[in-house]
Amino acid sequence: MSPKANWIAVDWGTSSLRAWAMDAEGQDLATASSDQGMGQLTPRDFEATLCALVEPWLSAGQTNVIACGMVGARQGWIEAAYDVAPCKPQLGLTKAPTNDPRLNVQIIAGVSQAKPADVMRGEETQIAGFQKLNPNWDGVIFLPGTHTKWVQMSAGEIVSFQTFMTGEMFDLLSTASVLRHSVATNGWDQAAFDRAVDEAMSQPAAIAARLFGLRAESLLNDLPPATAKSRLSGLLIGAELAAARPYWLGQSLAMIGQKSMGVGYAAAFAAQHVPVIQTDATQMTLAGLKAAYASWKETL
Amino acid sequence: MSPKANWIAVDWGTSSLRAWAMDAEGQDLATASSDQGMGQLTPRDFEATLCALVEPWLSAGQTNVIACGMVGARQGWIEAAYDVAPCKPQLGLTKAPTNDPRLNVQIIAGVSQAKPADVMRGEETQIAGFQKLNPNWDGVIFLPGTHTKWVQMSAGEIVSFQTFMTGEMFDLLSTASVLRHSVATNGWDQAAFDRAVDEAMSQPAAIAARLFGLRAESLLNDLPPATAKSRLSGLLIGAELAAARPYWLGQSLAMIGQKSMGVGYAAAFAAQHVPVIQTDATQMTLAGLKAAYASWKETL
Incomplete structure (x- = not known):
């Protein structure tokens, strides 16, 4: 039988979707993934796609979902505003529109930079995870991928990136x-x-x-x-x-x-x-989603 | 009524095919083109494709056809060997296999360079056309395109290219x-x-x-x-x-x-x-095909 989630962590990129069922202590109880990335969805597809994946973990009451990545892009579920560098990662959350009363979905802000113009979505969460696991670390975080990011970190802030x-x-x-x-x-x-x-x-x-x-x-x-x-x-x-x-x-x-x-x-x-x-990228993503959830809980 | 060709000039690239019906004085009487480039043909398609385009220009006897471009590539009608730079353009011709007795098809050699390794097919004919129209010109010929070529010319030879x-x-x-x-x-x-x-x-x-x-x-x-x-x-x-x-x-x-x-x-x-x-690229191509035909005639 599937575990019930205390809350759900979601990493939703252009080409894939991954979710974790989390318990109250921040341990992941189960994980599920699909190839239904943002790139192939229209805004009204997101809720049903997520529900199909995490349904077994939902209780009768409301479950909080914290999501990062391209799900917050202009072509995503809802556009999540950018935090503007220099800034700490994960300052903002945007609530996604839902019909199912069991879901409360919050999308983590990406980070933008004015000059030279640049943007990230999802990497800020991996960075926050790295910070959580390596407190007070200053230096450059390098995130290889389809679009590689170089990020200068100082005093807990994203100073600049490329x-x-x-x-x-x-x-x-x-x-x-x-x-x-x-x-x-x-x-x-x-x-x-x-x-x-x-x-x-x-x-x-x-x-x-x-x-x-x-x-x-x-x-x-x-x-x-x-x-x-x-x-x-x-x-x-x-x-x-x-x-x-x-x-x-x-x-x-x-x-x-x-x-x-x-x-x-x-x-x-x-x-x-x-x-x-x-x-490890997955470990940093999950640590970052946990950090975002913990910060959000404090504000409730 | 279509004119009968004394010979036929053909420019056959990756994405298109163009032919000219030529008279004995080297004037073009008619032109025809199609989008059936080398890229979409298998070796056995070439003869039928050419015939369909130039049929109206053919007489009962044999008509000579001079062709340049990717038609001579390994995936083309038949692989035409490369001339090796430094060299004059258009030194070699390769006879293409045909079943129709009305056709005698000769494909112009491309040019290769050993170090740094490089190849061209078709540009050598445009260069020969330019030489014909601008005798004794030394300098650099620049051919913009999908794959742009820079060609150093001296004393009638392709010295090097990139x-x-x-x-x-x-x-x-x-x-x-x-x-x-x-x-x-x-x-x-x-x-x-x-x-x-x-x-x-x-x-x-x-x-x-x-x-x-x-x-x-x-x-x-x-x-x-x-x-x-x-x-x-x-x-x-x-x-x-x-x-x-x-x-x-x-x-x-x-x-x-x-x-x-x-x-x-x-x-x-x-x-x-x-x-x-x-x-003008088309003018240079036609002048180059005429030059190749004239040289070939001298050897018969």
């Missing part, structure tokens, strides 16, 4: 461009990756000239597809590291990310002799 | 990435384009950090979609111009390109006070 589209560029170039004929989906060539990172970091301007070379090398010299993939990844990550240098050079660095997304960066940092604290 | 994926990157980012929500298909903001070219040329490493800013500016500051489009184009073209600087700085420069592809580059060159000879 987003890179490196993950999305890699996906597009390796699956939708002419390079798809030359780039493998599997396999890895660490030496080729390392060389490409070096090349791109020392000559970031030249990367635009190197991409088509992967196709030409494959046509003329049978470049192995796994090598082409590793080289493409290295060129893009190297270009990002060159542009993000102020964020990591001489800074305390912590990485919050799924292993698959972070493995290239971790290798690149190792090659640059930059020490990085590695943390 | 391909950039700028056009394909622009298409992918503006239609398939998160930026598609912020980038218009129509409209143009020349000042935004000019500023972005300047930014990317002076700090090419920073472009990776600027792309997501287009999305954030649109969310936070209602950046007009036409401005976002112009800025995206400017950032990508500026990064290419920075990387291709040795090809254009202090060089005689000629551009072979469709007006739509070349307009951004032309504006960027104007802002850099770089004079560029502008030529």
Whole structure:
């Protein structure tokens, strides 16, 4: 039999949805997930989608739900206003409209930055989770993903941040461009990756000239597809590291990310002799949702 | 009634096919085109596709056909070997297999370069056309397109060349990435384009950090979609111009390109006070096919 939840924690991104049934002591009793991310839903789909996933955990009375991520975007359930950096993460909550009386859904504010213009949704919760587990830590938090974030933290505040589209560029170039004929989906060539990172970091301007070379090398010299993939990844990550240098050079660095997304960066940092604290993304998300719930409870 | 062709000129690219009925004096009598590019055909489709287009021009006897472009790629009608730079363009021809006795189809060799590895197919014919119309011209020929080529010419030879994926990157980012929500298909903001070219040329490493800013500016500051489009184009073209600087700085420069592809580059060159000879791509292609046919006739 499914446990009844004291409250429910929800991480709702563009491509996936995950929920945890929580007890009164902040322990997770059960978890459920689906691929019904914000990207495929219209605003009126959200309530039914959530209900279908968490129904077994609901009691007769009202259950509080704390959610983070793209569920609060303009195309999400309801637009949750941004907190404006510099700021502590998770200052604001927006109540989502619901018909089912058993649900009280609160969406955590994203963070925006005026200059240079930038936005995050969901990462602020992972950051809050990291803060909870590492109190008084100052430095740079690095969150690899489709859109990688570099976040300068000081005295508990997000001081500034910067987003890179490196993950999305890699996906597009390796699956939708002419390079798809030359780039493998599997396999890895660490030496080729390392060389490409070096090349791109020392000559970031030249990367635009190197991409088509992967196709030409494959046509003329049978470049192995796994090598082409590793080289493409290295060129893009190297270009990002060159542009993000102020964020990591001489800074305390912590990485919050799924292993698959972070493995290239971790290798690149190792090659640059930059020490990085590695943390688990899911654990940080859940800790952040718990922190948001605890803060909200205090205000009730 | 359709004219009968003395011979037929064919430009067969990835996404389109164009043919001209030529008379014995090298004048084009008629032209026909279709969207049946190499990209959607298997090797055995090519003969029927060509026949369907040029049938009205064929006589009872055999008609010679000279073709350039991706029709000679590994996935094309038959793989036409590359000439290897440094070389004159259009040294080799490869006979395509045909069943119809009325057709004798010859495909013009592409050009490859060993280091850095690079390839072209079709551009060599436009270059040969330019040479025919501008004898003894030395300098750099610039061919904007999905895959832009920069080609150093000297004493009638392709000395070296370099391909950039700028056009394909622009298409992918503006239609398939998160930026598609912020980038218009129509409209143009020349000042935004000019500023972005300047930014990317002076700090090419920073472009990776600027792309997501287009999305954030649109969310936070209602950046007009036409401005976002112009800025995206400017950032990508500026990064290419920075990387291709040795090809254009202090060089005689000629551009072979469709007006739509070349307009951004032309504006960027104007802002850099770089004079560029502008030529018409179709005219160069036809002149190049005529040059190839004339050379071939001499060898018969």
